[in-house]
Amino acid sequence: MSDLEQFRADTRAWLDANCPEEMRQPMKSQSEHCWGGRKWEFQSEAQKVWLERMADKGWTAPQWPKEYGGGGLGPEEAAILDEEMKRINARTPVSNFGFWMLGPALLKFGSEELKREHLPPICRGEIRWCQGYSEPNAGSDLASLQTRAEDKGDHFLVNGQKIWTSYADKADWIFCLVRTDPEATKHNGISFVLFDMESDGVTTRPIELISGESPFCETFFDDVKVDKNQVVGELNRGWDVAKYLLTHERNNIGGEPPGFLKGRALGPLAAEYVGTEHGKLADTALRADIARLEIDQIAFKALVEKIRAEAEAGQGVGAQSAVLKYYGTELNKRRYEVMMDALGAEGLEWDSERTMGGLYAREWLRSKGNSIEGGTSEVMLGIVSKRLLGLPDA
Amino acid sequence: MKLNDEQQMLQDSVARLMADKGPVSRLRQLRDENSEKGYDEPLWHAMVEAGLTGILVPEEHGGIGFGLVGAGLVAREIGRNLSVTPFLSSAVLGAAALSAGGSDAQKAEWLPAIAEGRAITALAIDDGAKHRPEAIQARVENGLLSGAKLLVLDGHVADLLLVAAQGDNGAGLFLVDPNAEGVTIERTQMADSRNAARIRFDNVPAQAMTDGAAALAAALRAGRAVLAAELSGLALEVFERTLAYLKERKQFGRLIGTFQALQHRAALLSGEVAMTEALAMQALDACDRNAEDADQLVLAAKSKAAKVALLAGQEGVQMHGGIGMTDEFDIGFFLKRARAGGETLGDANYCADRFAALRGY
Ligand SMILES: Cc1cc2nc3c(=O)[nH]c(=O)nc-3n(C[C@H](O)[C@H](O)[C@H](O)COP(=O)(O)OP(=O)(O)OC[C@H]3O[C@@H](n4cnc5c(N)ncnc54)[C@H](O)[C@@H]3O)c2cc1C
Secondary structure: OOHHHHHHHHHHHHHHHHOOHHHHOOOOOHHHOOOOOOOOOOOOHHHHHHHHHHHHHOOOOOOOOHHHOOOOOOHHHHHHHHHHHHHOOOOOOOOOHHHHHHHHHHHHHOOHHHHHHHHHHHHOOOOOEEEEOOEOOEOOOHHHOOOEEEEOOOEEEEEEEEEEEEOOOOOOEEEEEEEOOOOOOHHHOEEEEEEEOOOOOEEEEEEOOOOOOOOEEEEEEEEEEEEHHHEEOOOOEHHHHHHHHHHHHHHHHHOOOOOOOOOOOHHHHHHHHHOEEOOEEOOHHHHHHHHHHHHHHHHHHHHHHHHHHHHHHHHOOOOHHHHHHHHHHHHHHHHHHHHHHHHOHHHHOOOOOOOOOOHHHHHHHHHHHHHOOOOOHHHHHHHHHHHHOOOOOO | OOOOHHHHHHHHHHHHHHHHHOOHHHHHHHHHHOOOOOOOHHHHHHHHHOOHHHOOOOHHHOOOOOHHHHHHHHHHHHHHHOOOOOHHHHHHHHHHHHHHHOOHHHHHHHHHHHHOOOOOEEEEOOOOOOOOHHHOOOEEEOOEEEEEEEEEEOHHHOOEEEEEEEEOOEEEEEEEOOOOOOEEEEEEEOOOOOEEEEEEEEEEEOEEOOOHHHHHHHHHHHHHHHHHHHHHHHHHHHHHHHHHHHOOOEEOOEEHHHOHHHHHHHHHHHHHHHHHHHHHHHHHHHHHOOOOOHHHHHHHHHHHHHHHHHHHHHHHHHHHHHHHHOOOOOHHHHHHHHHHHHHOOOOHHHHHHHHHHHOOO
């Protein structure tokens, strides 16, 4: 048996023995996802046990180095773990911005001290992070941000406002872009700093979305003291870190999001609602829409695999993450549109038990944010045209 | 999937061959000369010499048995250059059909001839203007074929016709001699300056295959997958030519490539083309591996490629402005080929319909 075959066999056996039965059921909705953090209340004993066991193996962050709490797996082993988890429908034990945003940036830019301080609690699901990038006047033009950090000798004093800070009210720490050199040009005076959301002077105010949920906040900083050793990368070079992190964020947003449609085929779902005639969906226009969508999804998947394969050969995903983010999110929005077409009146119910509290309509509405968060679709097309196609600036 | 070294070498050498010997200017020349054969003979000879006509023919019959990924790599370069040869008709459709369903004698007679370029085969499937292989009309009774076919690529130069017809065991392919009595061949010039014959059969002797249905299925699968690759190459070429123009043409005192409206459309096109290329390769590879979902992938790839090639052609013309509409400029040839290649062996809608059926809705 090759090493990888042995690894697969061991992994399968371990998962079989350690993944609780309840954690092998598909999630009914995104609300069953485990985010972790100091304020997290486990929804079941199984959820807690599953997180602990996986964290002990380092498999909440399979590819991170072991010394920071990860699993130290290579890409092939990580792929096997992923396949074996999918095989038994095992849920992701925990995930939050610490894993798919801050972690990669810390691993690349963080000092040894910062890595040792912050990565292990992420892996154990103990600290949940939020992202302080956007401001009321700095959205797509992120580098125009105005939140200031003044040097006070042994610490910084942070003042300003962030907005659209997802889960700011539930997170424990924030990674935040602040201006540390007001004299420098736009991109050159920004630093990437970390601080505790329980620090004095931090307040959050939830904002309600069109889906009726309040996953994000306005976040205010009023004379917040930040340790000077909590700067990731060089002082005033935070933009490099910010951009690198965004490529990971975009990669992730472009992937298949959790939720009702995850792994669900639209054809059979539509058949339940619109019926069939001669073995085909009775609504022929909807049938064509679904086919075109699925074909586009298959094509997108083929491209993702190709880009990943090339990246492994050392060619880096880089600006390609904009392609993945653009198509991944636009396809996801199309899926939800087609789902709503299929579900008809039932999809519109806002709070019935039948619809798990208006899950369909709420997820449909939430999907509209996919092409805004992490950089809008228009911004992605701009990156593609300038960075990948080399088209000139105006 | 990633190309192995052998495949990469094939791609490089075919790219050189097509750009050298089969560029778009050759298509223009053949059209303007109203070439009798309707294909590029010197290029075809060079392809025979390079062994490309035997790319799908098993080694025991004198081919190189490179598989569909190999054939797709050739087709991709054909698409980039709009090279005109009977590669699809003979080396792909003929070889795939005969390998899958021919008798030992039929294989021994025709496969080496295809590989060595001694014979050209043509596939006759469509009874009407739209591709409907589930409802073949032509019939073989007591060994005699009657019916009418159209869009028979290279039909007027073929040495052997493979004709889809209803026989005693349902629909399948039959071998027919184009010179037999009762065969009437009308060469039709198509919009893409290629030829495709309309052929009538009146009680013509037709030779059954060992498994005519398998031969038909294999030809359709291989042909669609290879066409998807050709169309992806075509789309890529149009995109690259158009991108170059955006970086060169000035209006309002600046490069038109600085206009965001065009930048975003170029970005969208580049993504569509990249997805089409990736999917076409994945479909070809799935066929070679005989993967369970190979048919689904092939239908998806052909449907997507037909749409994207046409999109590229349209965007290519539009972004070139007036010059894009002139016959003197090459971009129009790509648009025309996109439409004709898209129609061949099932258009985007047909393939999407079959795809949905395979997925059970
Ligand atoms: C669900 C959700 C979660 C989010 N979570 C977070 C978070 O956790 N942390 C965080 O910091 N931020 C978060 N954001 C904010 C997000 O990053 C911004 O909303 C986004 O970058 C766009 O900025 P904006 O809202 O100011 O829109 P604007 O930048 O004002 O854009 C308005 C419109 O103008 C277009 N536009 C802007 N510039 C250009 C241009 N150059 N060319 C063409 N079109 C242009 C945009 O595409 C958009 O259509 C979140 C947003 C959403 C929707």
